[in-house]
Amino acid sequence: MLPAVVVDIGNTRVKWGRCAADGIADVVALPPDPAAWAAQVAAWGLGRGTRWAVGGVNPPVADALAAWVESIGGTCHHFRSPTELPIPLLVDEPAAVGIDRVFGALAARSLVPPSTPAVTVDVGTAVTVNLVDAAGAFRGGAIFPGPRLMALALRDRTAQLPLVELTGSPEGLGPATNTAAAIRTGIESAVVGGVHGLICGALDAAPAPGAWVFITGGAATVLAPYHLRDVTMTREPALNLLGIRLAAAALG
Ligand SMILES: Nc1ncnc2c1ncn2[C@@H]1O[C@H](COP(=O)(O)OP(=O)(O)OP(=O)(O)O)[C@@H](O)[C@H]1O
Ligand SMILES: CC(C)(CO)[C@@H](O)C(=O)NCCC(=O)O
Ligand SMILES: [K+]
Incomplete structure (x- = not known):
């Protein structure tokens, strides 16, 4: 099934991708709000009968979007579990993995040369760093709070x-010279340092050298000024959306 639109339901925002012959042509990030969705359908000129593929880590919003698509005359394939996706999940409890991490893994392994491991970094509401091994299996990774969650936690749990x-x-x-700048510096450093350490950890664990690193997510720009020696880092804003497209195409 080749969808015209793929949708990645995050904890903060809903990302839509418009599919082209060779990948994802346009990406927008929308709030979880049907009024915004209707405006985007109009902007992209999507008619009745449009084919959609939807998946994500926020089930109530995913259910709402899938039902809304059908209410406007679209057809919708809804990926509900990472175990539905065509990739081995070599972790303790495959069904418990966030499906966004697995969409990213599917896309990453389609972008690397044969027998090349990949590391995916998704900086969103939460940050995840994930390893895809040289055989193309998802091997797990790490999860920590994203920039906004860190800022909220500092406000909520301090006087x-x-x-x-x-x-x-x-x-x-x-060194920052005022409170707000000190917090921004700290959060930036937590993300940059955390991601760096986890990429190194994943590369050490990768069973083959030469891994490619893909960076995605709404806050991926935080990492832009920083470089890791000897690592090929690729910004791929549509990584998870590409994974949804690949999963839908594999349905036949
Ligand atoms: N340029 C930026 N610099 C620093 N922080 C940012 C930047 N852009 C976004 N953020 C923060 O990073 C967090 C993640 O951003 P955003 O919600 O856009 O990501 P997302 O990938 O859509 O997340 P999700 O998939 O979980 O919905 C937000 O909390 C946001 O406040
Ligand atoms: C970590 C997040 C929140 C990142 O979006 C998501 O992937 C999720 O809800 N994961 C479930 C737990 C897991 O991945 O092991
Ligand atoms: K995310």
């Missing part, structure tokens, strides 16, 4: 810290 808005521009890791 004196304000909620700091994260901007697109990097703060840098040097």
Whole structure:
């Protein structure tokens, strides 16, 4: 089944991808709100009979979107479990893995040369760093709070810290001279350092050298100014959407 639109349901936002012959042509991130979805259907000129493929880690929103697609005359394939996807999940409890991590893995292994491991980094509501081995199996990874969750936790669990808005521009890791900048510096460093350490851990565990690293997610720009020696890092904003497209295509 080749869908016209693929949808990745996150914990904060709903990402839509418009499929082209060779991949994902356009990506938008929308709130979990049918009014925004209707406006996007109009903007992309999607008619009745449009084929959709949907999956994600926020089941109530995924169910709502799948039902909404059918209410506007679309047909929708809804991926509900990572065990439905055409990739081995070499972890303790395959059904418990976040399906977004597995969509990313599916896409990553389609982008690397044969017998090349891949590491995926998704910086969203949560950050995940995941390993796909040289045989193309998902081998697990790590999960930690994303930038916004860190900022909320500091506000919610301290007496004196304000909620700091994260901007697109990097703060840098040097000593900051006011509270808000100190929090932004700390969060930036937690993400950059955490991702760096986990990429190294995954590369050490990868059963073959030469792994490719893919970076995706709404806050992936946080990592843009930083470089890892000897590692090929590729920004792939549509990584999870590409994985949904591949999973749908594999349905036949
Ligand atoms: N340029 C940025 N710099 C720092 N933080 C950012 C930036 N862009 C987004 N963020 C923060 O990173 C977090 C993740 O961003 P966003 O919600 O866009 O990701 P997402 O991939 O859509 O997440 P999910 O898939 O979980 O819905 C948000 O909490 C947001 O506040
Ligand atoms: C970690 C998140 C929140 C990242 O979106 C998602 O993948 C998820 O809800 N995972 C479930 C638990 C797991 O992946 O092991
Ligand atoms: K995410």
